[in-house]
Amino acid sequence: MNVRRCACVFFESRETASFDLAGLLAGGAGVARTRRWLALAPHLEQEIEVSEAEMTWLGRFSPQLWSMADAMPEDILSRLLETGLLVSDEPRFASQRAAEERHRALNWWPLAAVVHKASCWSGVDSVASMQRLGMDTVAGLLRTCGTPPPAVAERDGCGPDIPLQRPPADSLDTLLERRTTCRNFDPERGLEQALFARMLDRVFAAQGSVIAGEGIEFLKKHTPSGGGLHATEAYLLVQRVQGVPPGLYHYRPHEHALRPLPAPAMPLDDLARRALAGQWWFAQAPVLVIYAPRVARSYWKYRDHPKAYRALLMDVGHLSQTLCLSATDLGLGAFVTAAINEGELERAFGLAPLCDGPVAVGGFGWRAARQEIAEFDPVGKVWGCAGLEP
Template sequence: MHVRRCATVFLEPREEAGFDLDVLLSGGDGLRRTLRWLALAPHLGEEVEIDAIEREVLGAFSPGQWVDAAALAVHPAAAVQRLLDEGLLIADAAKHAQWRQRDEALRGVHWHPLAATLHAFTRWSGVDAVQNSKDSGTETAVQMREVLGAPPVEAARRGDGAPQLKLPRVEATDFDRLLARRVTCRNFDPARPLPFELFAQVLQRVFAAQAEVRVSADTVFLKKNVPSGGGLHPMECYLVVQHVDGVAPGLYHYQAVEHALEPLPAPAGRSWSDGSLRQFVQDMVAQQHWFADAHVVVLLSPRFDRTFWKYRQHAKGYRVVALEAGHLSQTLYLSATEAGLGAFITGAINEKELEQAFGLDPISQGALAICGFGWRGDRMDTAELDPAEAIWAPGPA
């Protein structure tokens, strides 16, 4: 057997404080502080607490050089065994194949170490963002001000007192009026089906390949209606279709070259025949119920292996992937608004459940954000930010 350290691991000395009456009575501040060492390895995706001995043993191994098992005798056997069992040390023995395969997969995608760790440890599972806001007393803007204090200024001013150069405000055009109607929709009308042609038009404008450049038989670049780092367009779109004429409710993969839907099975233990698709959407958007009735929900799922094929261990690789989600969502907003529809995007999503539902491996392909579109309802039950009243006319005095 041969052993090496996993490709990427960061060690965090995490201090935790809790009330202790004895500390208070002895003249202290009433808080007992404890220090824990946590190993953060992206191929595992879960924190692993280690002790001081295990920490030193882990640091003695190279991530790139295999060591023969005979050399392990210089280290405490119990520490080595636990690090092997947890997947922080990688062995080429058959019984350790699970962790070795995950570690090799991470190496093969060419992640930047910090980006891999950020991605792995900011994924949610089972989070209820709405209840969290209630519990923290920050549901409304007024509550946020009371609990969090004043926010940073809404628009910074610089120039050290020098006179400003005022710019002219030009007369609004149709495009300006379109931008004014670009308001995040939180009130969808599920009783009004979305026409099939309109559904197809939005997907074509936002997500479809418009042309391609074939460099060789196995190297193709696509032209889409949004910019993409390196022209690689790694973003795949997975759909939850709820209220579209001619499309059965369920999960789909959108094929950008063929401009076609590929039906996907329901996740294990779920069936859409019982009307649970709406609850599935609500679970995936961390209980933000105002998005649960959207006619079409789109998971933006980047193929990291495509972007990192070019940008290997690149400090900016993950950033350009995240930027692409913004480009797509803005194009969706404008396309939906022009068609008379509402749109939204949210980063408050339960990534781990989404990965399971759509069969995604977060090392090579992740869940980055969820957007969607559909008919806006005729009543604003949930507040929308529309201060210019471009969408919602003021009510009766």
């Protein structure tokens, strides 16, 4: 049998602390600490606990060249093959090999792939977790985390500060001032189709395109994008837009059109709440936008590149700012969050985690008349009075 090691694997010596009654009674701290080696390989669904022998044996094989595994002890060989850490040409390990080769073909920079995979959630209720940890109030934050670093860095200057002018506000200043993360959507009011279409046109449509070479097309959009590749796709969860049936859609930037996708396995409002990790205040938005970078498009150029993942995340940030400002301009509320359950979204929209999985969710719609949950509006530009804390 020929084998090679998977293309991307890192090992972590993870320490776990647990209560140790015997240790406490013997005069110790009452905490037992144990360490174990975990293999973090993004092509695998889970991290794998490994022995030092398994780790050492795996490290002896090339990720590129096939070689014989004759010298490896049988139990270690079968464990490494079954887990998918070692890839073989044997038909019975074909599914492990296929998963590894799918990941290999995407050209991820290995450290970024590990971070991406390890930071994806499924079934997380971030609201309940924050409440459990007492981190959902300022008092709780202070108790748990202490005082934060100051709001602004204080540097020693090499001369006196130079005061700058503050010219009178123009229309862009006024727009920027009015942008405030919306956590109070009107749960009844639908969004007019014209406003919905205008938002998508401004934020996600291709305003032009250039065929730069055979099979190489560059889109022009209102937002900058690393390499001009515009790898981020917009998937939509539409709950209340006049004339658009509630459901899941993929936005098509050339045609400025919606492509309907199969209905999810659960009601839309359930999916919205779960996808947003329990953040019901965002789940009420009439439109949710799932920002899902297509890594193959970016890594076609930036293959195995240490900056490529950063650029993908920054692309999403830029799109989100365009969306927030466009919504503000139209009198709508908008938000973005990274506290999402990627797993639920991937299953609902048919996306593959390391291929075209989501990294953030935004949304927009009409604000409610009353502020039930805190928005950060200290100068009263949205709610007209001193706002609550963030």
